[in-house]
Amino acid sequence: MTLPSPPTAPLLAAQIEDLRRITGPEGVLTQPASLTTFECDGLTLERSAPQVVVYPRSTREAQALLSLLARDGIPFVPRGAGTGLAGGTIALAAPVVVCTSRMKKILEIDLDNRKARVEAGVVNLEATRRVQEAGFHYAPDPSSQAACTIGGNVGTNSGGPHTLKYGVTVDHVLALTLVTPDGAIHELDIGPETGRGYDLAGLVVGHEGTFGVVTEVTIRLTRRPRAVRTLLGIFDSVADATRTVSAIIASGIVPAAVEMMDNPILAALNAAFGMDFPEDAAAVLLIEIDGLGPSLDRQVDRIEGLCLRHHAREIRRARDEAERARLWAARKKAFGAIGRLAPNYMTQDGVVPRTRLPEILESIRAIAQAHDVRVVNVFHAGDGNLHPCMLYDERNADEVTRVVSASRQILEACLELGGSLSGEHGIGVEKIGMMNRLFGEADLDAMRAIRAVFDPERRSNPWKAMPERAGQCVEVMPKKQAPA
Amino acid sequence: MSEAAIVGGVAIERIERPADRAELAAVLAGTTGPVIPVGGDRWNGITGPLDFTRSDHPVGPIGIDLSQLDRVIDFQPDDLTITVQAGLRVDALTLLLAEQGLCVPLTRGRPELTVGTVVSEARLSAHAAGYDGPRRHLLGLTVMDGLGIERRAGGRVVKNVAGYDLMKLHTGARETLGLLTELTLKLTPIPEVRQTLEGRLPDAAAIDAMTRCLVHSDIRPSAWFVTVCDNASFRLELDGFEEDVTAETDLAIAILAQVGGELTARSKVGCREVGVGLFDALSSPDPDSFELMVPSVVIGPTTTVGGPSTDAGNPVPSRRRFDPLLRRGSIEFDLDAHGAPDWAAIRAWRTHLAAVGTGLRLRSSRGQDDGPPSRTLDHATLDGPASAPLSLMNGIKQALDPGRRFSPGLFFWGL
DSSP states (O other): OOEEOOOOOOOOOHHHEEEHHOOOGGGGEEHHHGGGSSSSSSOSSSOOOOSEEESEEEEEEHHHHHHHHHHOOOOEEEEESSSOOSSSTSSOOOEEEEEEOOOOEEEEEETTTTTEETTTTTTHHHHHHHHHGGEEOOOOOOTTTTTTTHHHHHHOOOTTTTTHHHGGGGGGGEEEEOOOOSOOOEEEEEGGGGTTSSHHHHTTTTTSSSOOOEEEEEEEEEOEEEEEEEEEEEEEEEEHHHHHHHHHHTTTTSSSSEEEEHHHHHHHHHHOOOOOOOTTSEEEEEEEEEEEEEEEEHHHHHHHHHHTTTTEEEEEESHHHHHOOOOOOHHHHHHHHGGGGGGGEEEEEBOOGGGHHHHHHHEEEEEEEEHTOEEEEEEGGGGGGGEEEEEOOOHHHHHHHHHHHHHHHHHHHHHHHBBBBOSSOOOOOSSSHHHHHSOEEEHHHHHEEEEEEEETTBBBBSSSSSSEEEEEEEEEOOOOOOOO | OOOOEEEETESSSEEEEESSHHHHHHHHHTTOEEHHHHOOOOOOOTTTSSOOOTTSSOOOOEEEEOOOOEEEEEGGGGEEEEEEETTTTTTHHHHHHHHTTTOOOOOOTTTTHHHHHHHTOOOOOHHHOOEEEHHHEEEEEEEEEETEEEEEESSSSSSSSSOOOHHHHHHSTTTTTTTEEEEEEEEEOOOSEEEEEEEESHHHHHHHHHHHHHSSOOOSSEEHHHHHHHEEEEEEEOOOOOHHHHHHHHHHHHHHHEEEEEEEEEEEEHHHHGGGGGGGGOOOOOTTEEEEESSSSOHHHHHHHHHSSSSSSSOOEEEEEEEEGTTTEEOOOOOOTTTTHHHHHHHHHHHHHHHHTTTEEEEEEEEESSSSSHHHHHIIIISSOHHHHHHHHHHHHHHHHOOOOOOOOTOTTOO
């Protein structure tokens, strides 16, 4: 069941003028043409434009803005670069978007202590660029890392291909500054490990904007590996490819990344990026190991042996850094290549235990067939984190309906295999209606109670991430493209 | 089974050892008084006397010992996950996992140490520099509240962002927000070999230089700690594949020579030979050891506080141990003639520490500081949260433990 967007009162001209006084005129957008950019994020299936977008330039400005919104009881949506994929930044029941993308300063780099303090709008890849010459990097590497912001990464606890070895965002956040919806500034850190109480920084990572606006983040810097080996395993069977993933992990090797791409995307990647993936292969595995160097060849030999034992028809080694970069560019831009296959796509983010990959991929195939929906799989196989991309044309209402239904059934299948709704994209507005399939009401009550500590009025990103009240099991959609 | 006991200087009315979760729920629902988790090698007495002044409970506290909740619920070696009850002992878990060539890098303490205790207290192993602490390895959990209702968070998959990350909230919360009953952990393969290097460093500057070189090198120590007594000795441990560890060892020896250090011993063993001691405790469970929080890997100034150059009359700790990469340390003082710590001397020493920006947590199994005022200073001034996070923490405490029954005052002063 789908409900229409909850009503919100529009801001008055005087209230907008108050916002301008804080940020300056260039820090407030109200023109409908400008606001179109903000009507959705990477989930284009749902859209709803805000009335106003404000750009704080500092924690103090964010505090002033949120205090003003608190004074008038106005709901708001925190937003970074808008690269999310779960509709977490759609302006649903909130007329104001607080966008931190202009907070781009790197405030401090402390290489001795392997950390840096950055503003929330710093782009993920920029953090790495600033320290890579010194031999460090910021490890979380979502596919959107050239555009997404650290603040946005904190919001959804972003991952990426290399989280298999290096962990997700929460493993690389040491402290952060949170402005709660009442306008209070909180300096939070990882608590017990620093002797400072509860791990509130860890709790805030993944809050999807429901605790307030994160304005600054202290990130952990990681040494760049000295040596890397990248392999491409080519398989005639999806099941063989997925079984290889489990075999590699079970062998005692922890790869930096194990990514899988299935047949339908390979031709698109060849056309888009000049790759030479075999277009008749059922699937390819992009496998990367890294480290100091001396053991890598032995690990590569072992991985190749496992691939062959699982009937890989061919194994290619990246000969140099340029070839490795090309392989990764193809993987990270794979979603872009999908544009060659259909006007629109919707990607899911379910997770299953790694050993259940053969079953879930078969389920996805069957669900797609039953719904007459084309699906492309490009995903983090090493983590069991799926990204089935369902192709559609938004002008075809019937196709949209089938895509939404197939999407839900895929997530149901993940849950039945002991998995979860999201590995890295978050719940957003997209999956909120399924939260009570994953958690019981007592579990959700505890989470709602915690949210209420930060945001008792539920004004920060309302109707996202967490069902607003017990028993809410319906989806609330902005309706622009939602099927009837 | 139940009996009266003294925990943290407080009389516990009785200790309950429920046989299963249903019995635990019945115990919790059947009483309205404060609840103190006990057993499992918990540091109940270490942070000082329990504080019941903030809860107006008409009945005395009960202790809950979960040592009988020690089952393995679900073990998936190929998925590198295991779900266990919180009362399972770390040593037993380690042996079980080792049969599959796996481990979970949790610290080892006394034999009765349980997985629940490690998570509850966020105990770090001496190898947390290489493997991180329990927060990194906890994928999901089940917590029981004061009404006996279980609440779940996370899951049994290695990557999961659905719902708030209550695993982080409960790790190190000392069960002030509810009792941990089940935990799902991420496993890791046991490394092939461990190389141990031991030696001496000439002075504080050399300690800092060596640490900086390690931070900026390709070496990934699994453990790096320095012990300062009359002189500074070090221990560096390197885990991994044989060839990598050999290369790292060569690099480390070169760095050591560069900073004027001396290598006195080296040994390499297969990690499976190390057995349950693979992830030993950060510091020995010495009753007179106090925990230090060091703000930076640059620990030179801290190592010299109380050292030979300190003015006469200041207390001199008998031994200080630092884990610069974890920004932690511990200090030990000699006991007085009556076998008790000299609290006045320790407080004076703390003042010196504060001058170099180092915090001191009075965490000792003696558990008897001279009362609340100094604990307030320790936790709220030197190490404790600023007022704003404290308000959030109190809000969370109220939200999850509205009766304020779980370990009142145990976590830190002000909560």
